[in-house]
Amino acid sequence: MALLPTVCVIGAGSSGIAAVKALDERGFEFDCYEASDRVGGLWVFGNRNGRSAAYRSLHINTSRDRMQYADFPMPASYPDFPHHTQIAAYFDAYVDHFGIRDRISFETLVTRVQRLPDGRWEVSTDSGTTRTCDALVVANGHHWDPRWPEPAFPGQERFAGVQIHSHDYKGDDPLFFRDKSVVVLGMGNSAMDIAVEASFTARATYLAARRGAYVIPKYVFGRPLDSLGASPRIPFELRRRAQEAILRLIVGDMERYGLPKPDHRFGEAHPTVSDDALSRIAHGEITPKPSIVELTESTVRFADGSAVDADIVVYCTGYKVTFPFLDPDLISAPGNDLPLFRRVFHPDVPGIYFVGLLQPIGAVMPLAEIQSAWICDHLAGRYHLPGDAELRADIEAERAAMFKRYVASRRHTMQVDFDDYVLATKRERRRGERRAALAGHRLPVAPAVPA
Numbered sequence: 193m194a195l196l197p198t199v200c201v202i203g204a205g206s207s208g209i210a211a212v213k214a215l216d217e218r219g220f221e222f223d224c225y226e227a228s229d230r231v232g233g234l235w236v237f238g239n240r241n242g243r244s245a246a247y248r249s250l251h252i253n254t255s256r257d258r259m260q261y262a263d264f265p266m267p268a269s270y271p272d273f274p275h276h277t278q279i280a281a282y283f284d285a286y287v288d289h290f291g292i293r294d295r296i297s298f299e300t301l302v303t304r305v306q307r308l309p310d311g312r313w314e315v316s317t318d319s320g321t322t323r324t325c326d327a328l329v330v331a332n333g334h335h336w337d338p339r340w341p342e343p344a345f346p347g348q349e350r351f352a353g354v355q356i357h358s359h360d361y362k363g364d365d366p367l368f369f370r371d372k373s374v375v376v377l378g379m380g381n382s383a384m385d386i387a388v389e390a391s392f393t394a395r396a397t398y399l400a401a402r403r404g405a406y407v408i409p410k411y412v413f414g415r416p417l418d419s420l421g422a423s424p425r426i427p428f429e430l431r432r433r434a435q436e437a438i439l440r441l442i443v444g445d446m447e448r449y450g451l452p453k454p455d456h457r458f459g460e461a462h463p464t465v466s467d468d469a470l471s472r473i474a475h476g477e478i479t480p481k482p483s484i485v486e487l488t489e490s491t492v493r494f495a496d497g498s499a500v501d502a503d504i505v506v507y508c509t510g511y512k513v514t515f516p517f518l519d520p521d522l523i524s525a526p527g528n529d530l531p532l533f534r535r536v537f538h539p540d541v542p543g544i545y546f547v548g549l550l551q552p553i554g555a556v557m558p559l560a561e562i563q564s565a566w567i568c569d570h571l572a573g574r575y576h577l578p579g580d581a582e583l584r585a586d587i588e589a590e591r592a593a594m595f596k597r598y599v600a601s602r603r604h605t606m607q608v609d610f611d612d613y614v615l616a617t618k619r620e621r622r623r624g625e626r627r628a629a630l631a632g633h634r635l636p637v638a639p640a641v642p643a
């Protein structure tokens with residue numbers, strides 16, 4: 193067999209293990225470094241890596257069938273929206289099923305990655321090792337580095353109560369919210385789950401938002417909403433009209449619940465999914481508010497001039513995309529923005545690949561699986577990228593369409609529609625296979641010849 197490039201994978205969450213499996217079954221020589229003592233990343237509640245955003249009550253909000261890897265279905269005994277413990281167990285079962293656990297170096301944090309003058313990568317870890325590889329696969333996750341409100345609200349430093357980011361909310365102290373006045377900021381999925389949870393024990397729960405969102409249920413017509421996926425061959429506008437009609441019928445206008453009217457149409461923001469939030473609002477257990485403008489020692493003031501006494505503020509304000517091990521002059525994502533070709537290939541830095549660095553409407557895992565197989569094809573010379581001008585034009589077109597469709601926000605910098613991404617990837621891989629064949633399957637990253 194021809195000599196293949198050597199690879200290093202950073203992270204063994206649900207994205208990294210898909211990469212490890214793909215590399216292993218195609219005979220690549222590789223290392224995978226995982227900071228934790230186990231696989232699963234975010235889905236390991238209380239993960240020893242200190243990075244998991246999971247709270248005790250967390251269930252997935254993309255349905256089981258959407259989230260499972262194509263070649264390893266979740267157990268049929270699982271519910272449609274399993275608990276995080278079941279999801280973590282599933283990732284454990286995946287690595288055991290494919291026999292790849294011993295291909296991962298656990299409790300090994302990658303501290304620094306340097307690009308060498310010959311284009312290879314020098315990877316240093318906290319275990320004191322330094323290895324060199326031809327290609328780097330980055331799968332370090334993008335929901336672990338909390339983004340607090342920027343700039344901070346006036347008075348945040350004076351507030352005498354508790355201020356936490358949703359990342360640090362664990363939900364394992366039943367007294368945490370009890371009899372407290374709680375303000376939850378944000379309209380994403382963290383805000384929904386945490387406001388609902390607070391509302392069962394808090395004295396008062398306020399849900400503060402700077403922008404409205406369409407809160408959609410997990411189930412419609414007795415089935416997971418995301419299983420009613422419309423074909424990517426149907427134009428987006430038609431699909432959207434069908435979804436809007438369903439929502440109008442089942443949920444109605446957000447203003448009827450006292451929530452702000454969204455400043456955008458359905459499909460122009462990452463979905464906010466909750467079966468419970470609207471019900472808790474309708475029961476008077478959550479009170480909608482506009483965004484926070486100021487905190488005093490004991491109060492939170494909102495944009496409409498109203499103020500409430502508060503004991504706890506939970507900032508569900510999202511995450512930063514960061515790569516602490518990379519030189520920021522080489523690669524960084526200011527404002528969460530890292531332009532990539534089809535969310536995998538860097539336009540300027542060959543030999544580095546990203547897995548799971550996207551926000552799908554739909555689940556991440558099957559896309560990470562596709563990306564991993566694609567990277568392997570590329571590294572084996574079976575897939576060639578388009579020429580530079582075409583590649584950059586493709587990135588620009590994709591970004592222009594995304595920024596045109598989505599509300600301007602740091603949470604909308606890498607949105608993809610699941611089924612559209614799968615179809616577009618399939619087509620692009622076919623085109624790239626033809627390019628590779630024309631070029632005689634030349635390897636894009638030359639493997640270093642062993643000494």
Ligand SMILES: Cc1cc2nc3c(=O)[nH]c(=O)nc-3n(C[C@H](O)[C@H](O)[C@H](O)COP(=O)(O)OP(=O)(O)OC[C@H]3O[C@@H](n4cnc5c(N)ncnc54)[C@H](O)[C@@H]3O)c2cc1C
Nearest residue numbers: 203205206207227233234252253254302332333548555556
């Ligand atoms: C609360 C919450 C709920 C979510 N629910 C869903 C859902 O229902 N469906 C869905 O599809 N997505 C969901 N997501 C998105 C989530 O990002 C993905 O589900 C998934 O965790 C992504 O996997 P990942 O492997 O890319 O990242 P992670 O799960 O974050 O894993 C990254 C791994 O890399 C390791 N690592 C990082 N840096 C280093 C380093 N320097 N050296 C060594 N190891 C390193 C970490 O230890 C970790 O194990 C949710 C996100 C949040 C915050």
Ligand SMILES: NC(=O)c1ccc[n+]([C@@H]2O[C@H](COP(=O)([O-])OP(=O)(O)OC[C@H]3O[C@@H](n4cnc5c(N)ncnc54)[C@H](OP(=O)(O)O)[C@@H]3O)[C@@H](O)[C@H]2O)c1
Nearest residue numbers: 252253341342378379380381382402403508509510601603
């Ligand atoms: N049950 C589940 O499966 C589950 C639970 C939680 C999270 N998740 C997933 O985890 C990811 C992160 O979700 P998330 O909810 O933590 O973050 P998010 O989707 O990034 O949402 C952040 C929210 O905070 C708002 N915000 C940010 N900065 C603000 C500021 N300074 N002032 C006021 N509002 C501000 C944003 O408003 P703008 O829109 O105006 O920017 C947005 O409403 C998503 O993929 C989500 O689906 C899933």
